[in-house]
Amino acid sequence: MDPFTSEVQHIWNVDNYKLLWEQGAYHSIALRTVGIAAAVTAADAILAFPVGYFMARIAGGRSRTFVFVAVLLPLWSSYLIRVYIWRLILDNDGVLNWSLRKVGLPAANIGYTNWAVWLIFTYVWLPFMILPVYGALERVPDSFLEASRDLGAGGWTTFRRILLPLALPGVIAGSIFTFSLTLGDYITPLLAGGASSQFIGNVVYDSIGSQQTPFAAAFAAVPLAVMAVYLLIARRLGAFEAL
Protein backbone atom coordinates (compact mmCIF):
# COMPACT_ATOMS: atom_id res chain seq x y z
CA MET A 1 0.00 0.00 0.00
CA ASP A 2 1.19 3.41 -0.87
CA PRO A 3 0.19 5.58 2.10
CA PHE A 4 -0.12 8.69 -0.04
CA THR A 5 -2.09 7.60 -3.08
CA SER A 6 -3.55 4.57 -1.27
CA GLU A 7 -3.00 2.63 -4.43
CA VAL A 8 -2.07 -1.01 -4.03
CA GLN A 9 1.59 -1.67 -4.76
CA HIS A 10 2.16 -5.01 -6.38
CA ILE A 11 5.11 -6.44 -4.52
CA TRP A 12 5.40 -10.13 -3.81
CA ASN A 13 6.01 -10.80 -0.14
CA VAL A 14 4.51 -12.45 2.92
CA ASP A 15 4.08 -9.30 5.00
CA ASN A 16 0.32 -9.62 5.09
CA TYR A 17 0.51 -13.16 6.35
CA LYS A 18 3.16 -12.11 8.88
CA LEU A 19 0.85 -9.42 10.19
CA LEU A 20 -1.86 -12.04 10.64
CA TRP A 21 0.48 -14.34 12.48
CA GLU A 22 1.89 -11.72 14.83
CA GLN A 23 -1.30 -9.98 15.92
CA GLY A 24 -3.03 -11.79 18.77
CA ALA A 25 -6.38 -10.19 17.90
CA TYR A 26 -6.48 -12.00 14.59
CA HIS A 27 -5.77 -15.31 16.31
CA SER A 28 -8.79 -14.97 18.55
CA ILE A 29 -10.98 -13.91 15.62
CA ALA A 30 -9.88 -16.92 13.59
CA LEU A 31 -10.42 -19.21 16.58
CA ARG A 32 -13.83 -17.75 17.27
CA THR A 33 -14.85 -18.24 13.65
CA VAL A 34 -13.71 -21.85 13.50
CA GLY A 35 -15.09 -22.58 16.99
CA ILE A 36 -18.56 -21.22 16.27
CA ALA A 37 -18.57 -23.00 12.90
CA ALA A 38 -17.80 -26.28 14.70
CA ALA A 39 -20.45 -25.62 17.37
CA VAL A 40 -23.03 -24.85 14.68
CA THR A 41 -22.15 -28.06 12.87
CA ALA A 42 -22.49 -30.13 16.05
CA ALA A 43 -25.83 -28.56 16.96
CA ASP A 44 -27.18 -29.08 13.46
CA ALA A 45 -26.06 -32.72 13.41
CA ILE A 46 -27.81 -33.41 16.71
CA LEU A 47 -30.99 -31.64 15.61
CA ALA A 48 -30.99 -33.22 12.15
CA PHE A 49 -30.25 -36.87 12.83
CA PRO A 50 -33.61 -37.82 14.43
CA VAL A 51 -35.43 -35.85 11.73
CA GLY A 52 -33.57 -37.71 8.99
CA TYR A 53 -34.33 -40.98 10.75
CA PHE A 54 -38.00 -40.10 11.02
CA MET A 55 -38.20 -39.20 7.32
CA ALA A 56 -36.31 -42.26 6.14
CA ARG A 57 -37.77 -44.98 8.30
CA ILE A 58 -40.89 -43.95 10.20
CA ALA A 59 -42.89 -41.46 8.16
CA GLY A 60 -45.35 -42.64 5.54
CA GLY A 61 -45.32 -41.22 2.01
CA ARG A 62 -47.44 -38.16 2.71
CA SER A 63 -45.91 -37.11 6.00
CA ARG A 64 -42.46 -37.61 4.47
CA THR A 65 -43.29 -35.25 1.61
CA PHE A 66 -44.71 -32.78 4.11
CA VAL A 67 -41.57 -32.78 6.26
CA PHE A 68 -39.39 -32.62 3.15
CA VAL A 69 -41.12 -29.50 1.85
CA ALA A 70 -41.29 -28.01 5.36
CA VAL A 71 -37.51 -28.36 5.62
CA LEU A 72 -36.78 -27.21 2.10
CA LEU A 73 -38.90 -24.07 1.93
CA PRO A 74 -37.21 -22.09 4.72
CA LEU A 75 -33.91 -22.74 3.00
CA TRP A 76 -35.09 -20.85 -0.03
CA SER A 77 -36.63 -17.91 1.72
CA SER A 78 -34.26 -15.00 1.94
CA TYR A 79 -31.22 -15.54 4.14
CA LEU A 80 -31.07 -11.89 5.06
CA ILE A 81 -34.66 -11.91 6.19
CA ARG A 82 -34.23 -15.02 8.30
CA VAL A 83 -31.34 -13.35 10.12
CA TYR A 84 -33.40 -10.21 10.55
CA ILE A 85 -36.34 -12.12 12.04
CA TRP A 86 -34.06 -13.69 14.64
CA ARG A 87 -32.74 -10.29 15.51
CA LEU A 88 -36.30 -9.25 16.33
CA ILE A 89 -36.92 -12.46 18.30
CA LEU A 90 -33.76 -12.25 20.40
CA ASP A 91 -34.01 -8.55 21.05
CA ASN A 92 -34.44 -7.55 24.69
CA ASP A 93 -38.05 -6.62 23.94
CA GLY A 94 -38.44 -9.60 21.64
CA VAL A 95 -40.52 -12.74 21.56
CA LEU A 96 -37.99 -14.92 23.38
CA ASN A 97 -37.66 -12.79 26.50
CA TRP A 98 -41.40 -12.19 26.56
CA SER A 99 -42.14 -15.93 26.39
CA LEU A 100 -39.59 -16.72 29.06
CA ARG A 101 -41.07 -14.12 31.36
CA LYS A 102 -44.57 -15.51 30.72
CA VAL A 103 -43.55 -18.94 31.99
CA GLY A 104 -41.75 -17.37 34.93
CA LEU A 105 -38.16 -17.80 33.79
CA PRO A 106 -35.57 -15.03 33.82
CA ALA A 107 -35.03 -13.18 30.53
CA ALA A 108 -32.28 -14.62 28.36
CA ASN A 109 -30.96 -11.35 26.90
CA ILE A 110 -28.84 -13.12 24.32
CA GLY A 111 -29.47 -10.59 21.56
CA TYR A 112 -26.26 -9.26 19.97
CA THR A 113 -23.97 -11.86 21.57
CA ASN A 114 -22.03 -14.86 20.31
CA TRP A 115 -24.92 -17.02 21.51
CA ALA A 116 -27.19 -15.20 19.11
CA VAL A 117 -24.73 -15.70 16.27
CA TRP A 118 -24.47 -19.41 17.04
CA LEU A 119 -28.24 -19.85 17.31
CA ILE A 120 -28.95 -17.99 14.08
CA PHE A 121 -26.34 -19.93 12.09
CA THR A 122 -27.75 -23.17 13.49
CA TYR A 123 -31.20 -22.12 12.35
CA VAL A 124 -30.21 -20.87 8.95
CA TRP A 125 -28.12 -23.90 7.88
CA LEU A 126 -30.18 -26.65 9.53
CA PRO A 127 -31.91 -27.79 6.30
CA PHE A 128 -28.48 -28.33 4.72
CA MET A 129 -27.81 -30.96 7.37
CA ILE A 130 -31.22 -32.62 7.39
CA LEU A 131 -31.34 -33.35 3.67
CA PRO A 132 -28.08 -35.34 3.26
CA VAL A 133 -28.59 -37.15 6.58
CA TYR A 134 -32.01 -38.22 5.37
CA GLY A 135 -30.49 -39.32 2.04
CA ALA A 136 -27.86 -41.44 3.78
CA LEU A 137 -30.30 -43.04 6.24
CA GLU A 138 -32.72 -43.87 3.46
CA ARG A 139 -30.06 -45.95 1.75
CA VAL A 140 -29.51 -48.20 4.79
CA PRO A 141 -31.32 -51.44 3.94
CA ASP A 142 -33.87 -52.73 6.46
CA SER A 143 -32.21 -56.14 6.32
CA PHE A 144 -29.07 -54.75 7.98
CA LEU A 145 -31.04 -53.64 11.01
CA GLU A 146 -32.96 -56.91 11.13
CA ALA A 147 -29.74 -58.89 10.92
CA SER A 148 -28.31 -56.86 13.78
CA ARG A 149 -31.39 -57.55 15.85
CA ASP A 150 -31.33 -61.28 14.98
CA LEU A 151 -27.75 -61.41 16.15
CA GLY A 152 -28.94 -60.17 19.53
CA ALA A 153 -27.95 -56.53 19.41
CA GLY A 154 -30.08 -54.09 21.39
CA GLY A 155 -31.41 -50.86 19.97
CA TRP A 156 -28.47 -48.81 21.19
CA THR A 157 -25.85 -51.25 19.87
CA THR A 158 -27.57 -51.34 16.47
CA PHE A 159 -27.56 -47.56 16.39
CA ARG A 160 -23.93 -47.25 17.37
CA ARG A 161 -22.46 -50.11 15.35
CA ILE A 162 -24.67 -50.18 12.23
CA LEU A 163 -26.67 -47.02 11.72
CA LEU A 164 -24.16 -44.38 12.76
CA PRO A 165 -21.24 -45.65 10.61
CA LEU A 166 -23.53 -45.99 7.58
CA ALA A 167 -25.05 -42.55 8.05
CA LEU A 168 -21.73 -40.85 8.75
CA PRO A 169 -21.06 -39.85 5.12
CA GLY A 170 -24.39 -38.03 5.13
CA VAL A 171 -23.56 -36.18 8.33
CA ILE A 172 -20.18 -35.18 6.92
CA ALA A 173 -21.75 -34.09 3.64
CA GLY A 174 -24.08 -31.87 5.64
CA SER A 175 -21.24 -30.61 7.78
CA ILE A 176 -19.44 -29.39 4.66
CA PHE A 177 -22.27 -26.91 4.19
CA THR A 178 -22.84 -25.94 7.80
CA PHE A 179 -19.13 -25.57 8.49
CA SER A 180 -18.01 -23.81 5.32
CA LEU A 181 -20.99 -21.49 5.17
CA THR A 182 -20.46 -20.36 8.75
CA LEU A 183 -16.75 -19.99 8.15
CA GLY A 184 -17.18 -17.60 5.25
CA ASP A 185 -20.08 -15.55 6.54
CA TYR A 186 -20.01 -12.00 7.79
CA ILE A 187 -23.62 -10.91 7.50
CA THR A 188 -24.95 -12.64 10.61
CA PRO A 189 -22.14 -11.46 12.94
CA LEU A 190 -22.52 -7.97 11.49
CA LEU A 191 -26.30 -7.74 11.86
CA ALA A 192 -26.95 -9.90 14.91
CA GLY A 193 -23.64 -10.15 16.75
CA GLY A 194 -22.14 -7.87 19.34
CA ALA A 195 -18.86 -6.02 19.60
CA SER A 196 -16.99 -9.27 20.34
CA SER A 197 -18.63 -11.35 17.60
CA GLN A 198 -16.26 -10.45 14.78
CA PHE A 199 -15.67 -13.22 12.27
CA ILE A 200 -12.89 -13.57 9.72
CA GLY A 201 -15.41 -12.37 7.16
CA ASN A 202 -16.01 -9.15 9.06
CA VAL A 203 -12.31 -8.30 9.17
CA VAL A 204 -12.08 -9.00 5.45
CA TYR A 205 -15.14 -6.86 4.81
CA ASP A 206 -13.78 -3.98 6.89
CA SER A 207 -10.32 -4.21 5.32
CA ILE A 208 -11.87 -3.91 1.88
CA GLY A 209 -13.84 -0.93 3.10
CA SER A 210 -10.61 0.74 4.20
CA GLN A 211 -8.88 -0.09 0.92
CA GLN A 212 -6.60 -2.76 2.34
CA THR A 213 -7.35 -5.38 -0.26
CA PRO A 214 -4.05 -7.29 0.06
CA PHE A 215 -4.50 -7.84 3.79
CA ALA A 216 -8.14 -8.81 3.22
CA ALA A 217 -7.03 -11.38 0.67
CA ALA A 218 -4.49 -12.81 3.08
CA PHE A 219 -7.05 -13.24 5.84
CA ALA A 220 -9.61 -14.65 3.39
CA ALA A 221 -7.06 -17.33 2.56
CA VAL A 222 -7.43 -18.72 6.08
CA PRO A 223 -10.98 -20.11 5.70
CA LEU A 224 -10.04 -21.32 2.23
CA ALA A 225 -7.15 -23.30 3.64
CA VAL A 226 -9.28 -24.69 6.47
CA MET A 227 -11.95 -25.72 3.97
CA ALA A 228 -9.45 -27.34 1.62
CA VAL A 229 -8.19 -29.56 4.45
CA TYR A 230 -11.74 -30.26 5.55
CA LEU A 231 -12.83 -31.24 2.04
CA LEU A 232 -9.87 -33.60 1.66
CA ILE A 233 -10.81 -35.38 4.89
CA ALA A 234 -14.46 -35.45 3.86
CA ARG A 235 -13.57 -37.04 0.53
CA ARG A 236 -11.60 -39.70 2.34
CA LEU A 237 -14.63 -40.54 4.45
CA GLY A 238 -16.82 -40.91 1.39
CA ALA A 239 -18.94 -37.83 1.93
CA PHE A 240 -18.95 -36.76 -1.72
CA GLU A 241 -21.15 -39.64 -2.79
CA ALA A 242 -23.68 -38.56 -0.19
CA LEU A 243 -24.00 -34.98 -1.45
Place this chain on the structure above:
Amino acid sequence: MERRSTRVALTAWTALVVLFLWIPLALIVLYAFNKSNVESWPIQSLTTHWFHTAWNSEVRSALWLSVRVGVTATGIALVLGSMAAFGVARFRFFGRETVSFLLVLPIALPGIVTGIALNSAFLAGHILLSTWTIIVGHATFCVIVVYNNVLARLRRSSPSLIEASQDLGADGWQTFRFVIWPVLSTALVAGGLLAFALSFDEVVVTYFTAGAQNTLPLLIFGYIRLGQQLPVVNVIAFAMILLTAIPVLLAQRLVRDTGVVRGTAAAAR
Protein backbone atom coordinates in the same frame (compact mmCIF):
# COMPACT_ATOMS: atom_id res chain seq x y z
CA MET B 1 -39.50 -52.42 13.88
CA GLU B 2 -38.70 -49.60 16.22
CA ARG B 3 -40.27 -49.64 19.63
CA ARG B 4 -43.34 -47.53 20.09
CA SER B 5 -41.64 -45.17 22.49
CA THR B 6 -38.84 -44.59 19.98
CA ARG B 7 -41.32 -43.81 17.25
CA VAL B 8 -43.21 -41.33 19.41
CA ALA B 9 -39.98 -39.65 20.50
CA LEU B 10 -38.73 -39.32 16.92
CA THR B 11 -42.06 -37.96 15.71
CA ALA B 12 -42.12 -35.40 18.51
CA TRP B 13 -38.52 -34.37 17.80
CA THR B 14 -39.30 -33.88 14.10
CA ALA B 15 -42.39 -31.84 14.93
CA LEU B 16 -40.30 -29.61 17.21
CA VAL B 17 -37.65 -29.08 14.55
CA VAL B 18 -40.28 -28.19 11.94
CA LEU B 19 -41.77 -25.71 14.43
CA PHE B 20 -38.31 -24.28 15.08
CA LEU B 21 -37.93 -23.74 11.33
CA TRP B 22 -41.35 -22.21 10.81
CA ILE B 23 -42.21 -20.13 13.88
CA PRO B 24 -39.81 -17.31 12.88
CA LEU B 25 -41.30 -17.21 9.39
CA ALA B 26 -44.79 -17.04 10.85
CA LEU B 27 -43.75 -14.21 13.18
CA ILE B 28 -42.68 -11.97 10.33
CA VAL B 29 -46.21 -12.16 8.95
CA LEU B 30 -47.45 -10.61 12.20
CA TYR B 31 -44.69 -8.03 12.29
CA ALA B 32 -45.61 -6.88 8.78
CA PHE B 33 -48.95 -5.71 10.19
CA ASN B 34 -47.47 -4.18 13.34
CA LYS B 35 -48.88 -0.70 13.84
CA SER B 36 -46.06 0.60 15.98
CA ASN B 37 -42.77 1.48 14.35
CA VAL B 38 -40.93 0.10 17.35
CA GLU B 39 -40.39 -3.60 16.77
CA SER B 40 -41.10 -5.00 20.20
CA TRP B 41 -43.22 -7.93 21.32
CA PRO B 42 -46.11 -8.35 21.95
CA ILE B 43 -47.59 -6.44 19.05
CA GLN B 44 -50.19 -3.95 20.32
CA SER B 45 -52.34 -3.30 17.28
CA LEU B 46 -52.42 -4.17 13.61
CA THR B 47 -52.47 -2.05 10.47
CA THR B 48 -51.96 -2.38 6.72
CA HIS B 49 -50.54 1.13 6.62
CA TRP B 50 -46.93 0.01 6.07
CA PHE B 51 -47.81 -1.77 2.84
CA HIS B 52 -48.50 1.66 1.35
CA THR B 53 -45.29 3.10 2.77
CA ALA B 54 -43.27 0.20 1.44
CA TRP B 55 -44.41 0.74 -2.13
CA ASN B 56 -42.27 3.86 -2.53
CA SER B 57 -40.00 4.83 -5.40
CA GLU B 58 -36.81 3.68 -3.67
CA VAL B 59 -38.17 0.20 -3.08
CA ARG B 60 -39.72 0.03 -6.53
CA SER B 61 -36.52 0.90 -8.35
CA ALA B 62 -34.57 -1.61 -6.21
CA LEU B 63 -37.17 -4.26 -6.99
CA TRP B 64 -37.02 -3.46 -10.70
CA LEU B 65 -33.21 -3.70 -10.71
CA SER B 66 -33.37 -7.05 -8.87
CA VAL B 67 -35.83 -8.40 -11.42
CA ARG B 68 -33.73 -7.22 -14.38
CA VAL B 69 -30.54 -8.66 -12.91
CA GLY B 70 -32.25 -11.93 -12.00
CA VAL B 71 -33.80 -12.42 -15.42
CA THR B 72 -30.65 -11.59 -17.35
CA ALA B 73 -28.33 -13.64 -15.14
CA THR B 74 -30.73 -16.57 -15.37
CA GLY B 75 -30.83 -16.25 -19.15
CA ILE B 76 -27.03 -16.29 -19.37
CA ALA B 77 -26.90 -19.21 -16.95
CA LEU B 78 -29.43 -21.22 -18.94
CA VAL B 79 -27.37 -20.93 -22.12
CA LEU B 80 -23.90 -21.44 -20.61
CA GLY B 81 -24.95 -23.97 -17.97
CA SER B 82 -26.79 -26.27 -20.33
CA MET B 83 -24.02 -26.08 -22.95
CA ALA B 84 -21.45 -27.02 -20.30
CA ALA B 85 -23.66 -29.86 -19.09
CA PHE B 86 -24.02 -31.18 -22.64
CA GLY B 87 -20.27 -31.07 -23.15
CA VAL B 88 -19.50 -32.90 -19.94
CA ALA B 89 -22.27 -35.45 -20.29
CA ARG B 90 -21.95 -36.33 -23.96
CA PHE B 91 -18.29 -36.09 -24.90
CA ARG B 92 -15.07 -37.40 -23.51
CA PHE B 93 -12.24 -34.92 -23.84
CA PHE B 94 -8.98 -33.98 -22.22
CA GLY B 95 -9.58 -32.31 -18.86
CA ARG B 96 -13.25 -33.25 -18.64
CA GLU B 97 -13.07 -34.15 -14.96
CA THR B 98 -11.26 -30.91 -14.24
CA VAL B 99 -13.93 -28.88 -16.01
CA SER B 100 -16.72 -30.53 -14.05
CA PHE B 101 -14.80 -30.05 -10.81
CA LEU B 102 -14.06 -26.40 -11.56
CA LEU B 103 -17.71 -25.75 -12.35
CA VAL B 104 -18.82 -27.06 -8.97
CA LEU B 105 -15.95 -25.68 -6.88
CA PRO B 106 -17.33 -22.15 -6.42
CA ILE B 107 -20.06 -23.71 -4.24
CA ALA B 108 -17.42 -24.20 -1.56
CA LEU B 109 -16.12 -20.64 -1.92
CA PRO B 110 -17.51 -18.11 0.53
CA GLY B 111 -19.44 -15.37 -1.22
CA ILE B 112 -17.05 -12.76 0.11
CA VAL B 113 -14.15 -14.43 -1.72
CA THR B 114 -16.06 -14.52 -5.01
CA GLY B 115 -17.09 -10.94 -4.37
CA ILE B 116 -13.58 -9.62 -3.72
CA ALA B 117 -12.20 -11.58 -6.66
CA LEU B 118 -14.75 -10.13 -9.07
CA ASN B 119 -14.33 -6.66 -7.61
CA SER B 120 -10.55 -6.76 -8.05
CA ALA B 121 -10.92 -8.19 -11.54
CA PHE B 122 -13.27 -5.40 -12.60
CA LEU B 123 -10.98 -2.78 -11.07
CA ALA B 124 -7.92 -4.27 -12.73
CA GLY B 125 -9.72 -4.28 -16.08
CA HIS B 126 -10.90 -0.67 -15.54
CA ILE B 127 -14.50 -1.77 -15.86
CA LEU B 128 -16.92 0.57 -14.15
CA LEU B 129 -19.31 -1.13 -11.72
CA SER B 130 -22.78 -1.13 -13.20
CA THR B 131 -25.87 -3.27 -13.65
CA TRP B 132 -23.81 -5.45 -15.97
CA THR B 133 -21.14 -6.20 -13.41
CA ILE B 134 -23.87 -7.36 -11.00
CA ILE B 135 -25.27 -9.58 -13.74
CA VAL B 136 -21.87 -11.12 -14.42
CA GLY B 137 -21.38 -11.71 -10.69
CA HIS B 138 -24.74 -13.42 -10.35
CA ALA B 139 -24.27 -15.48 -13.48
CA THR B 140 -21.22 -17.13 -11.87
CA PHE B 141 -23.37 -19.00 -9.36
CA CYS B 142 -26.54 -19.24 -11.45
CA VAL B 143 -24.58 -21.24 -14.03
CA ILE B 144 -23.81 -23.91 -11.43
CA VAL B 145 -27.46 -24.42 -10.56
CA VAL B 146 -28.51 -24.84 -14.18
CA TYR B 147 -25.49 -27.02 -14.93
CA ASN B 148 -26.27 -29.38 -12.03
CA ASN B 149 -29.92 -29.71 -12.96
CA VAL B 150 -29.30 -30.31 -16.65
CA LEU B 151 -26.42 -32.67 -16.01
CA ALA B 152 -28.50 -34.78 -13.62
CA ARG B 153 -31.23 -35.03 -16.25
CA LEU B 154 -28.81 -35.90 -19.06
CA ARG B 155 -27.16 -38.62 -16.98
CA ARG B 156 -30.52 -40.28 -16.49
CA SER B 157 -31.61 -40.09 -20.11
CA SER B 158 -30.09 -42.52 -22.55
CA PRO B 159 -27.91 -41.23 -25.41
CA SER B 160 -29.44 -43.96 -27.59
CA LEU B 161 -32.55 -41.76 -27.87
CA ILE B 162 -30.56 -39.30 -29.97
CA GLU B 163 -28.99 -42.06 -32.02
CA ALA B 164 -32.41 -43.59 -32.66
CA SER B 165 -33.70 -40.23 -33.82
CA GLN B 166 -30.79 -39.84 -36.22
CA ASP B 167 -31.20 -43.40 -37.51
CA LEU B 168 -34.80 -42.65 -38.27
CA GLY B 169 -33.68 -39.80 -40.50
CA ALA B 170 -34.25 -36.73 -38.31
CA ASP B 171 -31.93 -33.80 -38.93
CA GLY B 172 -30.21 -31.93 -36.11
CA TRP B 173 -32.99 -29.43 -35.58
CA GLN B 174 -35.70 -32.10 -35.53
CA THR B 175 -33.75 -34.19 -33.03
CA PHE B 176 -33.41 -31.17 -30.82
CA ARG B 177 -37.04 -30.15 -31.13
CA PHE B 178 -38.67 -33.55 -30.69
CA VAL B 179 -36.19 -35.55 -28.62
CA ILE B 180 -33.79 -33.40 -26.61
CA TRP B 181 -36.14 -30.55 -25.76
CA PRO B 182 -38.93 -32.71 -24.24
CA VAL B 183 -36.34 -34.51 -22.12
CA LEU B 184 -34.69 -31.33 -20.91
CA SER B 185 -37.45 -28.75 -20.67
CA THR B 186 -38.53 -29.35 -17.08
CA ALA B 187 -34.93 -29.50 -15.86
CA LEU B 188 -34.29 -26.17 -17.57
CA VAL B 189 -37.37 -24.56 -16.06
CA ALA B 190 -36.51 -25.88 -12.61
CA GLY B 191 -32.88 -24.78 -12.89
CA GLY B 192 -33.96 -21.40 -14.18
CA LEU B 193 -36.41 -20.82 -11.35
CA LEU B 194 -33.83 -21.77 -8.74
CA ALA B 195 -31.19 -19.59 -10.36
CA PHE B 196 -33.60 -16.66 -10.34
CA ALA B 197 -34.48 -17.24 -6.70
CA LEU B 198 -30.78 -17.28 -5.78
CA SER B 199 -30.00 -14.14 -7.72
CA PHE B 200 -33.01 -12.34 -6.29
CA ASP B 201 -31.78 -13.04 -2.77
CA GLU B 202 -28.04 -12.43 -3.18
CA VAL B 203 -26.31 -9.88 -0.93
CA VAL B 204 -22.59 -10.53 -0.72
CA VAL B 205 -21.54 -10.82 -4.35
CA THR B 206 -23.95 -8.01 -5.21
CA TYR B 207 -22.37 -5.73 -2.62
CA PHE B 208 -18.96 -6.08 -4.25
CA THR B 209 -20.13 -5.82 -7.85
CA ALA B 210 -22.75 -3.08 -7.61
CA GLY B 211 -21.90 0.53 -8.23
CA ALA B 212 -24.20 3.12 -6.75
CA GLN B 213 -27.41 1.16 -7.38
CA ASN B 214 -29.31 -0.90 -4.84
CA THR B 215 -30.89 -4.24 -5.47
CA LEU B 216 -33.70 -5.15 -3.12
CA PRO B 217 -31.50 -7.25 -0.76
CA LEU B 218 -28.87 -4.48 -0.66
CA LEU B 219 -31.56 -1.96 0.20
CA ILE B 220 -32.91 -4.11 3.06
CA PHE B 221 -29.38 -4.84 4.26
CA GLY B 222 -28.74 -1.13 4.53
CA TYR B 223 -32.02 -0.53 6.35
CA ILE B 224 -31.44 -3.35 8.85
CA ARG B 225 -27.89 -2.30 9.50
CA LEU B 226 -28.78 1.28 10.26
CA GLY B 227 -32.01 0.29 11.98
CA GLN B 228 -34.02 2.53 9.66
CA GLN B 229 -37.38 1.90 8.03
CA LEU B 230 -37.88 -1.37 9.88
CA PRO B 231 -41.66 -1.46 9.25
CA VAL B 232 -40.88 -1.30 5.54
CA VAL B 233 -38.36 -4.13 5.96
CA ASN B 234 -41.06 -6.22 7.65
CA VAL B 235 -43.42 -5.75 4.72
CA ILE B 236 -40.73 -6.57 2.16
CA ALA B 237 -39.73 -9.64 4.18
CA PHE B 238 -43.32 -10.83 4.24
CA ALA B 239 -43.70 -10.32 0.49
CA MET B 240 -40.38 -11.98 -0.31
CA ILE B 241 -41.16 -15.09 1.75
CA LEU B 242 -44.40 -15.48 -0.19
CA LEU B 243 -42.73 -14.78 -3.54
CA THR B 244 -39.82 -17.19 -3.10
CA ALA B 245 -42.12 -19.96 -1.93
CA ILE B 246 -43.93 -20.03 -5.26
CA PRO B 247 -40.99 -20.73 -7.63
CA VAL B 248 -39.53 -23.27 -5.22
CA LEU B 249 -42.76 -25.21 -4.94
CA LEU B 250 -43.07 -25.11 -8.72
CA ALA B 251 -39.51 -26.31 -9.23
CA GLN B 252 -40.06 -29.04 -6.68
CA ARG B 253 -43.02 -30.30 -8.68
CA LEU B 254 -41.04 -30.31 -11.91
CA VAL B 255 -38.04 -32.28 -10.66
CA ARG B 256 -39.24 -34.73 -8.11
CA ASP B 257 -35.75 -36.11 -7.70
CA THR B 258 -32.72 -34.41 -6.24
CA GLY B 259 -32.73 -31.38 -8.52
CA VAL B 260 -33.73 -28.91 -5.86
CA VAL B 261 -31.51 -30.42 -3.22
CA ARG B 262 -28.49 -30.21 -5.45
CA GLY B 263 -29.34 -26.68 -6.36
CA THR B 264 -29.44 -25.70 -2.72
CA ALA B 265 -25.71 -26.12 -2.50
CA ALA B 266 -25.35 -22.83 -4.24
CA ALA B 267 -28.08 -21.16 -2.22
CA ALA B 268 -25.62 -20.61 0.45
CA ARG B 269 -24.14 -17.44 -0.74
